[in-house]
Amino acid sequence: MAVTDAPKIVTTRFDLEDGHTLAGYERTGGYAALRSALRTSPAAVMGEVKAANLQGRGGAGFPAGTKWGFLPPDVHPRYLVVNGDESEPGTYKDRLLMERDPHQLIEGVLLASYAVEAKQAFIYVRGEMAFAQERLAAALNEAYAAGLVGRDIAGSGWSMDVVLHWGAGAYIVGEETALIESLEGRRGMPRLKPPFFPAVKGLYLQPTIVNNVETLANIPWIVTNGGAAFAALGTEESAGMRLFALSGHVRNPGVYEVEMGKTTFRDLIEAPVLGGGMRQGRTLKAFIPGGASAPWFYEEHLDLPLSKATVDKAGSMLGSGAVVVMDDTTDAVKACARVVRFFAHESCGKCTPCREGTTWLHQILQRILAGDGRWSDLELLLDVCDNISPGIAWPPRQTTICPLGPSAVSPIASALERFRPEFEAYIQGGRHAAARPVPVEVLAGVAGR
Amino acid sequence: MARLSPENEVLAGQIIARYPRSRSALIPLLHVAQQQDGWVTDEAMAHIGELLGLTPAEVLGTCSFYEMFRREPVGTYLVNVCTNISCQLLGGEELLEHVEQRLGVKAGATTADGMFTVEDVECIAACTEAPCLQVNYRYFHRITHQGFDALVDDLRAGRRSDEIPPHGTTTRLRQTIPAGRWAGVGAVGLAPEVG
Numbered sequence: 001m002a003v004t005d006a007p008k009i010v011t012t013r014f015d016l017e018d019g020h021t022l023a024g025y026e027r028t029g030g031y032a033a034l035r036s037a038l039r040t041s042p043a044a045v046m047g048e049v050k051a052a053n054l055q056g057r058g059g060a061g062f063p064a065g066t067k068w069g070f071l072p073p074d075v076h077p078r079y080l081v082v083n084g085d086e087s088e089p090g091t092y093k094d095r096l097l098m099e100r101d102p103h104q105l106i107e108g109v110l111l112a113s114y115a116v117e118a119k120q121a122f123i124y125v126r127g128e129m130a131f132a133q134e135r136l137a138a139a140l141n142e143a144y145a146a147g148l149v150g151r152d153i154a155g156s157g158w159s160m161d162v163v164l165h166w167g168a169g170a171y172i173v174g175e176e177t178a179l180i181e182s183l184e185g186r187r188g189m190p191r192l193k194p195p196f197f198p199a200v201k202g203l204y205l206q207p208t209i210v211n212n213v214e215t216l217a218n219i220p221w222i223v224t225n226g227g228a229a230f231a232a233l234g235t236e237e238s239a240g241m242r243l244f245a246l247s248g249h250v251r252n253p254g255v256y257e258v259e260m261g262k263t264t265f266r267d268l269i270e271a272p273v274l275g276g277g278m279r280q281g282r283t284l285k286a287f288i289p290g291g292a293s294a295p296w297f298y299e300e301h302l303d304l305p306l307s308k309a310t311v312d313k314a315g316s317m318l319g320s321g322a323v324v325v326m327d328d329t330t331d332a333v334k335a336c337a338r339v340v341r342f343f344a345h346e347s348c349g350k351c352t353p354c355r356e357g358t359t360w361l362h363q364i365l366q367r368i369l370a371g372d373g374r375w376s377d378l379e380l381l382l383d384v385c386d387n388i389s390p391g392i393a394w395p396p397r398q399t400t401i402c403p404l405g406p407s408a409v410s411p412i413a414s415a416l417e418r419f420r421p422e423f424e425a426y427i428q429g430g431r432h433a434a435a436r437p438v439p440v441e442v443l444a445g446v447a448g449r
Numbered sequence: 450m451a452r453l454s455p456e457n458e459v460l461a462g463q464i465i466a467r468y469p470r471s472r473s474a475l476i477p478l479l480h481v482a483q484q485q486d487g488w489v490t491d492e493a494m495a496h497i498g499e500l501l502g503l504t505p506a507e508v509l510g511t512c513s514f515y516e517m518f519r520r521e522p523v524g525t526y527l528v529n530v531c532t533n534i535s536c537q538l539l540g541g542e543e544l545l546e547h548v549e550q551r552l553g554v555k556a557g558a559t560t561a562d563g564m565f566t567v568e569d570v571e572c573i574a575a576c577t578e579a580p581c582l583q584v585n586y587r588y589f590h591r592i593t594h595q596g597f598d599a600l601v602d603d604l605r606a607g608r609r610s611d612e613i614p615p616h617g618t619t620t621r622l623r624q625t626i627p628a629g630r631w632a633g634v635g636a637v638g639l640a641p642e643v644g
Binding site for chain 2: 076077079086087088089090091092094095119120126127128129130131133134137138140141144145147149150151159160161163164165166167168169170171182183184185186187188204206245246247248249253254255288292322324326330334335338339342345346348
């Protein structure tokens with residue numbers, strides 16, 4: 001295994017001064033795929049994407065072409081919704097794609113809409129990403145003015161609209177049915193599947209495709225170069241290139257586009273042109289391979305390739321392409337508690353096991369960190385986990401509509417299994433061992449909220 | 450502090466027209482209200498309800514779900530410090546403590562002069578650039594304690610106002626669709642909403 005010299009696909013314009021403008025995009029081959037696709041049929045575009053074996057880059061890794069194939073024939077209007085609500089802790093790549101190459105995403109949206117015969121697309125950007133919203137607005141304005149979006153696209157007679165939409169702060173909206181609820185102007189709570197599979201009953205209960213930003217950003221290259229060329233990259237099971245956000249205790253944290261299946265976690269973390277290894281003088285304690293929802297990996301997993309099937313089989317997931325590296329200075333209890341706090345905070349409240357369970361887990365962990373933990377707390381944590389995700393297995397079973405609740409189980413199951421003595425030390429040591437907050441000298445202030 | 454201004458009512462009409470069903474414009478219109486007043490007032494919510502055919506309770510029901518919508522005034526500058534896992538590993542919690550000490554308020558509170566509100570927030574998707582924070586949703590990557598102090602001095606002196614608009618403005622550039630370019634086929638064949 002090594003870092004391969006496969007061509008970059010979605011990051012080729014990241015370093016260009018004007019890569020985000022229509023002029024810069026077209027100068028570097030942009031919108032050529034659209035113009036050529038409009039001379040073929042929607043089925044031809046669909047065929048290339050299916051041949052590419054492009055797995056969704058949002059988290060679940062479901063093949064995009066297969067998802068598109070679930071649309072019931074002859075039911076219209078259909079919609080395309082772009083999931084740009086990137087919020088999974090550790091994940092940072094869709095924001096870059098929206099900020100640095102917005103036209104690539106728009107071209108991907110147009111090609112996907114053409115393939116699935118969508119009449120309108122909505123790009124749902126995370127609310128907190130102001131710069132991405134500005135870059136996409138500017139790009140859409142250019143594309144509309146140039147006749148590339150809207151009525152009679154590029155003189156082809158085909159018409160469809162793309163609307164920029166943004167949220168207002170809610171992790172759960174990254175879940176596709178919650179995203180649709182939010183786009184309908186409601187609280188972002190997931191819908192039960194079945195019957196609300198988006199491809200069948202999605203936005204306005206019409207057939208709807210929800211695709212992640214990075215997934216769609218790959219489509220122009222696939223249409224230009226052919227699905228077979230994409231499938232030839234990576235491995236038969238995990239095709240193409242993929243963005244990985246490498247964060248935490250490495251020398252060179254960064255977002256890297258690497259070949260799937262042929263690159264390993266060790267390559268990503270240690271290669272000089274990628275992570276560059278652990279911080280000076282430190283060793284690996286654990287790493288999260290695919291975002292905060294994923295069970296943790298350790299030294300023995302470093303040589304696994306970045307492949308969906310392999311990582312699934314090893315008991316975790318590639319998820320959203322977020323690799324968080326923890327060295328030997330890391331307090332496993334604090335790290336675990338921080339991730340659990342996130343899920344407790346972001347639970348939408350619809351399902352009782354998640355709403356109550358994640359809150360309990362958070363409170364128990366805070367009690368342990370404060371030095372007030374009880375010996376029974378460790379079993380209590382696992383008992384609450386079992387109520388959210390029976391059996392605490394992988395892949396998780398769930399007593400909830402969506403996977404948010406079970407996501408809070410991953411860090412607890414991981415940390416308790418591997419680092420149980422650290423939890424015990426907090427309980428044994430009581431308040432002497434506790435992490436002490438630094439008091440704030442309030443100079444002048446008023447209570448908020 | 451009130452209903453949407455006449456200009457914003459025109460903008461609201463443009464936004465509503467882009468959706469096959471008007472309720473989809475609710476979150477965008479709440480952003481317009483927050484951009485106008487810095488927070489979302491009861492009067493603005495009632496006005497938005499009138500525009501969309503929703504009750505004030507329906508508007509509030511959606512508004513209250515989303516963290517960015519503030520239903521009381523906040524500081525001119527909302528300082529969101531990330532303490533989630535990638536930032537925690539590289540000093541995010543210590544950065545938050547420093548921000549609290551420097552500004553003299555705990556997370557969740559506003560300084561007495563109304564300049565700053567501090568929040569301890571969840572992941573803001575800058576994980577490889579930890580520790581990070583946002584001021585009115587503008588990013589500051591790999592920020593040091595000294596860097597934050599300099600930023601506060603700049604903000605107090607008004608030196609960053611071009612870069613950082615007042616709280617409530619997320620995007621400064623909106624999508625505008627030239628006359629004659631709108632396809633308008635998204636709602637064709639869509640059944641009228643029931644209820």
